[in-house]
Amino acid sequence: MGKHFSDLEFKDTDDADPVDLVTKAVNDLTTNVDARLKDIETKADTTKLVDRMDKLEAKINRPGSGDHKDPDAALEIKAFGAYVRSGITPPDPLELKTLIVSSDPQGGYLAPTEMATEFIRDLVQYSPIRGLASVRSTSAPAVSYPKRIGRTNAQWRGETQAQTTGEPTFGQLEIPVREINTYVDISNQLLADSAGAAESEVRMALAEDFGLKEGLSFLKGTGPLQPEGLLINADISIVATGNASTLGSGPADMLIDTFYSLPAAYRNAGTWLMNSTTLAAIRKLKDGTTGTYLWSPGFQGQADTILGRPVIDCPDMDDVGSGTTPIAFGDIAATYRILDRIGLSILANPYLLATTGTTRIHATRRVGGAVVQPAAMKKIVCKTS
Structure with a gap:
């Protein structure tokens, strides 16, 4: 506080107005801060989007899920999720139709035994x-x-005749x-x-x-x-x-x-x-x-x-x-x-x-x-x- 504003020394600015220089410096600082804040917000939004895509993909892959009955729609969501994560540009195998993936020159895949x-x-x-x-x-x-x-040996006999055995x-x-x-x-x-x-x-x-x-x-x-x-x-x-x-x-x-x-x-x-x-x-x-x-x-x-x-x-x-x-x-x-x-x-x-x-x-x-x-x-x- 010992020096007044008029006592400030400026290098290589013999003809410049001190107020303009300060104003320009403040504007540049504001621009840099805004750019950094936007970058941070963009990264936060991307992280949230990736998390939401992960949850949505897990729900689609869950057995018995009825939210996405169209297999092509599920395939598109997977392709978009891959693009958000890694920036892969089409054509990607996930974006191709099943018929193209399973295509065989002899028709073997299209007509399985x-x-x-x-x-x-x-x-x-x-x-x-x-x-x-x-x-x-x-x-x-x-x-x-x-x-x-064998059988027994029964025989006809007279009045006084003795019986015979027949075992x-x-x-x-x-x-x-x-x-x-x-x-x-x-x-x-x-x-x-x-x-x-x-x-x-x-x-x-x-x-x-x-x-x-x-x-x-x-x-x-x-x-x-x-x-x-x-x-x-x-x-x-x-x-x-x-x-x-x-x-x-x-x-x-x-x-x-x-x-x-x-x-x-x-x-x-x-x-x-x-x-x-x-x-x-x-x-x-x-x-x-x-x-x-x-x-x-x-x-x-x-x-x-x-x-x-x-x-x-x-x-x-x-x-x-x-x-x-x-x-x-x-x-x-x-x-x-x-x-x-x-x-x-x-x-x-x-x-x-x-x-x-x-x-x-x-x-x-x-x-x-x-x-x-x-x-x-x-x-x-x-x-x-």
């Missing part, structure tokens, strides 16, 4: 024996049936329960990617396989590991044909003889077993004089019966040939007994092969079968050449 949920499977023909035989359940490894082999003979028939099993290894990725379809298909394949093996063993099972087969049992009576390559010179007579060779109680509940080839051969039987087919007039039956008893197409029966058994007839329920220990048990083990990314599926079935009344059935066997 559809993965059908239906599996193509071969036809499986099951043996009908289970549906015809007597089926029982058990919790034991084997079942023993008491069997009466029946008893035996025992044991049916053991056998086991059939296997396992399937399947990739964990396939299990996950197929949404359960692969595991379901494996289970179906196991059920089909076990059904086929079981039905075949009920008819032709041999050895100590399988159920006893109907056609293998040596106690069932045999009717032999007169020819190794055909059903004989009089196949119609042979069928009638087989039918009436069984007791009435068994033949009235009897069923004919044969495969489609043998059935076709029987339907072609003709009268030697008139040449008419014998199926309807000769056997007095409909298309699926012979001598009034049903014919079951059994795919596991033999074709006509030397030493084969193409036809069987009798009361299957009285002849054969099936024992079910447990149903088809399927166990998935994801730990055994976990290091290789594989799950092992185990399948087990325990079932037994045996002939309990051989007198209720007859087998037609082609003569050995």
Whole structure:
């Protein structure tokens, strides 16, 4: 404050007015301050806008959001947000339409392959024996049936004659329960990617396989590991044909003889077993004089019966040939007994092969079968050449 305003010294301003110089300096300072304030405000607004864009984009990407159902609108918002953040100028991939991004010169992306949920499977023909035989359940490894082999010996006697003893003979028939099993290894990725379809298909394949093996063993099972087969049992009576390559010179007579060779109680509940080839051969039987087919007039039956008893197409029966058994007839329920220990048990083990990314599926079935009344059935066997 020691000096007056008039005492100020100005350099290089010999002719300048001091008031103008001060006014100019104040104006320049004001301009710089305003510019800086605007820059700060602009940055603050940009930060707010970016925050709002982030919130809006998060809301769009939220599952189930219904605010933006148009995918193009969401794409535009993403493109604008990217421009605000980084100043990217078009063209940017986010601004391109989906059709252009997915375009392929060969049209591969525009026409993708559809993965059908239906599996193509071969036809499986099951043996009908289970549906015809007597089926029982058990919790034991084997079942023993008491069997009466003989009858008493009653005799006519006079007034003073002594009675004679007649003790029946008893035996025992044991049916053991056998086991059939296997396992399937399947990739964990396939299990996950197929949404359960692969595991379901494996289970179906196991059920089909076990059904086929079981039905075949009920008819032709041999050895100590399988159920006893109907056609293998040596106690069932045999009717032999007169020819190794055909059903004989009089196949119609042979069928009638087989039918009436069984007791009435068994033949009235009897069923004919044969495969489609043998059935076709029987339907072609003709009268030697008139040449008419014998199926309807000769056997007095409909298309699926012979001598009034049903014919079951059994795919596991033999074709006509030397030493084969193409036809069987009798009361299957009285002849054969099936024992079910447990149903088809399927166990998935994801730990055994976990290091290789594989799950092992185990399948087990325990079932037994045996002939309990051989007198209720007859087998037609082609003569050995």
